[in-house]
Amino acid sequence: MNVAAAANETLAHNSNLLVYSAMAVYTLAFLAHxxxxxxxxxxxxxxTAAALTAQVKAPATVSVVAQKGGTAVLERPKVIxxxxxxxxxxxxxxxxxxxxxxxxxxxxxxxxxTVLAWALHVGGVITRALSVQRAPWGNMYExxxxxxxxxxxxYLLLLTLKKNVRWIGLPLVTTVLLDLGLAVTVLYTxxxxxVPALHSYWLWxxxxxxxxxxxxxxLGAVATLLFLFRDRYExxxxxxxxxxxxxxATSVLERLPSAASLDKFAYRxxxxxFPLWTFTIIAGAIWAEAAWGRYWGWDPxxxxxxxTWVAYAGYLHARATAGWKGRKAAWLGLIAFxxxxxxxxxxxxxxxxxxxxxxx
Amino acid sequence: xxxKTDTPxxxxxxxxxxxxAGSDLGAxxxxxxxxxxxxxxxxxxxxxGWARWFxxxxxxxxxxxxxxxxxxxxxxxxxxxxxTSIDPVKVDQFKVEHSTLGDIYDKLGMFHxxxxxxxxxxxxxxxxxxxGCIVPRSWQFVGQLRGRPPxxxxxxxxxxAYTTWRTDADPDEVLAAAERMLKKRRFRAHxxxxxxxxxxxxxxxxxxxxxxxxxIVMLVAFAVxxxxxxxxxxxxxxxxxFANSLTQYDxxxxxxxxxxxxxxxxxxxxxxxxxxxxxxxxxxGTPRVFRAxxxxxxxxDGKEHKTPIEVNTPLDIAGSKVYLLSHGYAPExxxxxxxxxxxxxxxxxxxPQDPKNFTSTGVVKVPGAQTKDGKRxxxxxxxxxVPTFGGxxxxxxxxQFPALDYPVLTLTAYHGDLGVDSGLPQSVYQxxxxxxxxxxxxxxxxxxxxxxxxxxxxxxxxxxxxxxGIKNWASFKITHQPGNGLxxxxxxxxxxxxxxxxxxxxxxxxxxxxxxTENGIGITVVEMAGLGRxxxxxxxxxxADLALALEPDAxxxxxxxxxxxxxxxxxxxxxxxxxxxxADPSEGARx
Ligand code: HEM
Numbered sequence: 001m002n003v004a005a006a007a008n009e010t011l012a013h014n015s016n017l018l019v020y021s022a023m024a025v026y027t028l029a030f031l032a033h034x035x036x037x038x039x040x041x042x043x044x045x046x047x048t049a050a051a052l053t054a055q056v057k058a059p060a061t062v063s064v065v066a067q068k069g070g071t072a073v074l075e076r077p078k079v080i081x082x083x084x085x086x087x088x089x090x091x092x093x094x095x096x097x098x099x100x101x102x103x104x105x106x107x108x109x110x111x112x113x114t115v116l117a118w119a120l121h122v123g124g125v126i127t128r129a130l131s132v133q134r135a136p137w138g139n140m141y142e143x144x145x146x147x148x149x150x151x152x153x154x155y156l157l158l159l160t161l162k163k164n165v166r167w168i169g170l171p172l173v174t175t176v177l178l179d180l181g182l183a184v185t186v187l188y189t190x191x192x193x194x195v196p197a198l199h200s201y202w203l204w205x206x207x208x209x210x211x212x213x214x215x216x217x218x219l220g221a222v223a224t225l226l227f228l229f230r231d232r233y234e235x236x237x238x239x240x241x242x243x244x245x246x247x248x249a250t251s252v253l254e255r256l257p258s259a260a261s262l263d264k265f266a267y268r269x270x271x272x273x274f275p276l277w278t279f280t281i282i283a284g285a286i287w288a289e290a291a292w293g294r295y296w297g298w299d300p301x302x303x304x305x306x307x308t309w310v311a312y313a314g315y316l317h318a319r320a321t322a323g324w325k326g327r328k329a330a331w332l333g334l335i336a337f338x339x340x341x342x343x344x345x346x347x348x349x350x351x352x353x354x355x356x357x358x359x360x
Numbered sequence: 361x362x363x364k365t366d367t368p369x370x371x372x373x374x375x376x377x378x379x380x381a382g383s384d385l386g387a388x389x390x391x392x393x394x395x396x397x398x399x400x401x402x403x404x405x406x407x408x409g410w411a412r413w414f415x416x417x418x419x420x421x422x423x424x425x426x427x428x429x430x431x432x433x434x435x436x437x438x439x440x441x442x443x444t445s446i447d448p449v450k451v452d453q454f455k456v457e458h459s460t461l462g463d464i465y466d467k468l469g470m471f472h473x474x475x476x477x478x479x480x481x482x483x484x485x486x487x488x489x490x491x492g493c494i495v496p497r498s499w500q501f502v503g504q505l506r507g508r509p510p511x512x513x514x515x516x517x518x519x520x521a522y523t524t525w526r527t528d529a530d531p532d533e534v535l536a537a538a539e540r541m542l543k544k545r546r547f548r549a550h551x552x553x554x555x556x557x558x559x560x561x562x563x564x565x566x567x568x569x570x571x572x573x574x575x576i577v578m579l580v581a582f583a584v585x586x587x588x589x590x591x592x593x594x595x596x597x598x599x600x601x602f603a604n605s606l607t608q609y610d611x612x613x614x615x616x617x618x619x620x621x622x623x624x625x626x627x628x629x630x631x632x633x634x635x636x637x638x639x640x641x642x643x644x645g646t647p648r649v650f651r652a653x654x655x656x657x658x659x660x661d662g663k664e665h666k667t668p669i670e671v672n673t674p675l676d677i678a679g680s681k682v683y684l685l686s687h688g689y690a691p692e693x694x695x696x697x698x699x700x701x702x703x704x705x706x707x708x709x710x711x712p713q714d715p716k717n718f719t720s721t722g723v724v725k726v727p728g729a730q731t732k733d734g735k736r737x738x739x740x741x742x743x744x745x746v747p748t749f750g751g752x753x754x755x756x757x758x759x760q761f762p763a764l765d766y767p768v769l770t771l772t773a774y775h776g777d778l779g780v781d782s783g784l785p786q787s788v789y790q791x792x793x794x795x796x797x798x799x800x801x802x803x804x805x806x807x808x809x810x811x812x813x814x815x816x817x818x819x820x821x822x823x824x825x826x827x828x829g830i831k832n833w834a835s836f837k838i839t840h841q842p843g844n845g846l847x848x849x850x851x852x853x854x855x856x857x858x859x860x861x862x863x864x865x866x867x868x869x870x871x872x873x874x875x876x877t878e879n880g881i882g883i884t885v886v887e888m889a890g891l892g893r894x895x896x897x898x899x900x901x902x903x904a905d906l907a908l909a910l911e912p913d914a915x916x917x918x919x920x921x922x923x924x925x926x927x928x929x930x931x932x933x934x935x936x937x938x939x940x941x942x943a944d945p946s947e948g949a950r951x
Contacts, residue, residue: 078523079521079522079523079900079901079903079904079907080517080521080522080523081520081521081522081899081900082518082519082520082521082522190641190643199670199671199672200672202672271862272862272863274858274862275855275858275859275862278854278855278858279855282851282852282855285847285851286848287672289844290672290673290674291671291672291683292683293591293674293681293683293837293839293841294839294841295844295847296582297445297446298438298439298443298445298446298473298474299446300439300440303435303436303438303439304439306432306435307432307435307436310428310431310432310435311432313428314425314428314429314432316862317421317424317425317428318425320393320395320421321421321422321425323422324422324425339432347439351439351440
């Protein structure tokens with residue numbers, strides 16, 4: 001009598017196995033990243049402070065001739081870039097490995113392990129989807145595992161594009177382990193079919209966009225948080241008469257990209273995801289119209305999506321408003337992401353509304 | 361960097377964007393955005409001065425930011441405190457449980473946050489601010505479109521991206537070529553003095569304006585939707601129907617401007633309701649399929665059509681939509697009175713008390729019953745219905761499963777005056793027991809558990825009630841909500857505008873070509889510089905592309921000696937470079 005096929009037990013079991021294996025490998029990646037940071041801290045080269053002094057000598061206004069010896073072929077001309085007035089002109093740190101070979105080796109091992117863990121992780125998500133023959137986003141367990149997979153996937157994509165993002169590896173792997181740990185213990189729900197309210201192709205559209213938005217915004221939030229630390233650090237260095245950062249803080253922070261780079265990275269991510277998040281809400285409204293007869297009804301989930309959206313709009317505004325750039329905008333960005341998190345964990349667990357998931 | 365130590369430690373200046381560079385660069389950086397400038401100076405006295413000052417403040421970015429912040433904070437309580445519009449029962453419960461807090465909340469409008477005075481005030485102020493911001497910005501933008509990109513600043517080297525080279529070509533020709541090249545790349549370019557000034561990416565500003573205007577459109581759509589909407593509920597038992605008129609609704613609410621006299625004629629009949637549930641596993645009992653099969657008509661003499669209505673697929677009919685909301689069971693009973701006459705026959709909807717397994721309660725009211733000697737003896741029955749009885753041993757009347765596996769109806773009976781003739785409306789799901797007496801057998805209340813087909817006899821030969829079968833009922837929401845199309849249009853426009861606003865770079869490029877005399881030889885120095893609305897990695901790239909594109913018309917001077925870097929005084933005396941590549945002074949400068 002049941003139209004929906006019974007969940008394929010074997011596949012579901014395999015999915016769990018894959019997720020557990022992924023967690024084991026992520027743990028190894030975590031350890032390798034730790035080793036990278038530890039070995040990197042012994043490096044005596046690439047100190048930001050040294051770089052800072054060197055930088056001072058370079059006048060910011062240099063012009064360069066784009067030319068090639070005697071031939072009259074214009075090669076790709078060198079373009080001199082100059083940061084806007086008021087920025088610190090601090091170069092990026094050398095990364096977690098601190099320029100040491102050993103640190104770098106562990107870093108590479110960590111990345112390779114992350115790739116392996118991610119492959120297992122994605123396998124887990126896909127077998128889960130196959131076991132239920134639907135989008136694997138019907139409950140918080142599935143949501144959490146997919147969320148982490150997207151975050152790591154996006155990080156690996158940036159690495160593939162040769163972006164300087166290895167510094168995010170350690171915090172990312174750590175939180176992915178936390179997220180998966182929470183998913184397999186507290187949030188675990190056996191694989192099964194969806195309630196009729198979730199039978200809609202809007203599930204694919206709306207929920208996948210929500211997951212992608214959140215996972216990528218998470219990377220932005222990590223960068224924003226690190227920006228706040230690094231910015232304080234640079235401000236202290238820039239003022240030799242004030243108090244100076246401690247040894248541990250220096251060791252960690254000097255290896256990060258400059259505050260300006262972190263800020264820019266976070267901004268790019270937030271600004272790129274904002275339209276996607278906007279679309280997520282619009283798609284949700286269209287779905288709500290089809291399912292409940294109104295596109296907007298101030299259901300708690302809707303309210304918090306709206307709050308998150310307004311908070312990110314506030315962040316973008318802050319960056320365009322004099323006096324709110326930098327740290328204040330960064331705080332707004334963190335608050336905005338906290339709203340996203342609350343919308344996910346808080347609203348699902350503590351608040352009852354129409355958006356209930358099967359078994360949490 | 362040491363030159364920067366005199367800047368305040370305030371790190372906010374750290375990420376200063378090119379907009380600030382505008383102040384350094386005079387007109388070159390002006391109006392690269394239509395963002396209003398901040399102005400917090402106090403007004404000269406006088407009401408007009410104050411009014412103007414107030415308006416300035418309201419339409420400033422700073423206040424917009426503040427209002428956005430307030431809006432998100434103001435939205436929070438509505439998600440944590442029960443709301444009348446969503447769950448009035450919960451609100452009443454809350455008021456009972458927390459009487460003082462309930463009163464305070466009531467005064468603050470906390471039970472209807474999104475229609476409260478203060479929440480409305482926040483968003484109305486925000487939208488006034490928005491309009492006050494949009495209108496002048498649009499004008500300003502039109503002005504910018506009419507005007508021309510500002511001329512080149514004197515020292516191009518101070519711009520965020522810069523490059524230069526020497527050529528033998530004539531400066532006029534270089535500039536003419538530069539203008540052509542820029543125009544071909546869809547820059548707005550014009551010549552001013554010894555330089556070409558160009559700008560591109562106006563769509564960014566368009567996108568930004570479209571986005572903000574679309575927000576207003578969405579607010580209007582929201583207002584239209586709530587003023588002209590109507591929404592009603594109707595519970596229908598299989599075999600029964602509904603026609604769209606006010607009296608047919610179980611409950612109905614409408615916006616201030618909805619005209620209840622001109623409701624569209626349409627209606628439908630519920631033929632059958634189908635529900636299936638998970639039979640095993642940890643999610644046993646979870647619904648899998650809900651479907652209402654209906655026959656509907658629309659228009660005065662509309663033809664009949666059959667269609668299913670499901671949870672995500674409402675019926676779209678005559679400008680309204682019919683949604684399937686919930687369902688339950690309606691036990692069918694036949695009641696005979698003391699004279700042996702059938703005084704009631706039909707299905708009575710019972711309301712689920714437990715949404716998972718459908719333990720339901722309900723009442724049967726029989727106003728027309730009489731005793732065997734023809735005296736008025738209204739009958740009322742009250743009881744439980746369970747679709748799947750736990751069995752005799754289970755001892756309780758709780759259902760074990762939502763489907764009809766082992767249906768049992770338990771009733772007790774009352775007689776006397778139901779109170780239905782008093783003219784006061786009363787719930788069909790409750791008995792008013794004030795003037796009713798419960799039937800008793802040997803001192804104990806009469807009650808019987810009945811399987812389908814079984815009968816409960818009333819004492820004193822007052823009649824009987826037979827449980828003959830079970831029907832499903834389904835409840836529907838029928839809504840008419842204008843403005844949906846407008847809201848969707850606004851949303852799509854907002855999205856497109858946003859993409860334009862965030863992904864398009866607005867930037868200016870200047871190309872200068874001047875004849876100079878070096879060592880007695882005349883040569884042309886070409887300088888190019890770019891300025892973006894915000895720092896962008898792509899700007900230097902683009903500048904390099906432009907330089908390459910201009911190169912055929914301004915070829916590098918063949919004998920351009922290393923000494924051509926004459927305007928880079930910081931350079932170490934250059935080694936003669938006969939080596940394989942150009943010295944890269946930028947490397948040297950950075951080291
Ligand atoms: C309904 C509330 C509002 C929302 C949700 C909102 C949202 C946004 C968003 C997401 C952006 C980012 C686009 C970008 O960075 O280019 C933006 C930019 C902007 N908004 Fe708003 N806005 C609102 C109200 C206002 C108001 C009241 C003003 C005027 C005081 C305003 C002025 C601006 C300006 C000037 C920009 C462009 C900033 C820039 O050029 O970077 N907005 N807005």
